Amino acid sequence: MTTATQAGQAGLQGWRAKVADGIAKPVANHTKLDEDQVRAVVGATFFVLAVIYMANVVRTVVRPPR
Numbered sequence: 001m002t003t004a005t006q007a008g009q010a011g012l013q014g015w016r017a018k019v020a021d022g023i024a025k026p027v028a029n030h031t032k033l034d035e036d037q038v039r040a041v042v043g044a045t046f047f048v049l050a051v052i053y054m055a056n057v058v059r060t061v062v063r064p065p066r
Contacts, residue, residue, distance in 0.1 A: 004040065005036050005040040007040070007044075008041060008044040008047075009036070009039050009040050010043065011043045011046055011047050011050075012042070012046075016042070016043070016046050019042060020039040020042040020043060024036075024038040
């Protein structure tokens with residue numbers, strides 16, 4: 001079964017992975033989170049932002065012009 005950490009890290013590819021890798025250690029040093037957990041939070045954040053973006057695109061396409 002997939003854990004929350006694995007699910008959060010699943011979307012970290014390319015530049016998103018570099019961002020997560022770059023901030024994982026400093027954030028983990030200042031919080032009680034592990035580096036993997038920080039990467040998962042970053043991945044989940046990027047996923048939520050993508051969903052919001054897609055919802056706005058769909059809303060714009062579906063909404064009749066004024």
